[in-house]
Amino acid sequence: MPCSSSQRTRQHSTFLRNYNEGHETLEQGRTRCYGPPMASLKTQSLLALLEGGPIAADGAMGTQLYERGLFVNRSLEEACLRKPSLVRQVHEEYVDAGAQLIQTHTFAANSIKLSRHDLGEKFEDINRAAVKLALDASDGRAVVAGAVGPTGKVPGVM
Helix, strand or coil, X not given: CCCCCCCEEEECCCEEEECCCEEEECXXXXXXXXXXXXXXXXXXXXXXXXXXCCCCECCCHHHHHHHCXXXXXXXXXXXXXXXXXXXXXXXXXXXXXXXXXXXXCCCCCCHXXXXXXXXXXXXXXXXXXXXXXXXXXXXXXXXXECCCCCCCCCCCCC
């Protein structure tokens, strides 16, 4: 059954958080609707922004961090914990340059990709830190959207 329009859907292999009811562990591969009602996520400001025509968004966070000395042989998302001021600085520079929408630094912040760097158990800490950094950096001047990338695994071949 599809989720109602007032909830988000996300599948995760071992852990899902239900923001209305607390933590919940699910069997591998199950999908659950979760999250606060959309109205509480300030989506009306996102919708208003989108209705206004083309918008300016941020660019490649990973490229910016690499150019500032972080190496790609590590998880760039780990910078949310190790170098939070650097991540926040990049966000702020995008907003200062006119970005109306910035993405959290969470593109590869899933337990599968993070496990490649022995950080699988830190995925929640990294995601929470990434969201806080983006929200703090935007300071209400830009809409913050969550970035979700691929796991790099083919379903059923994990």
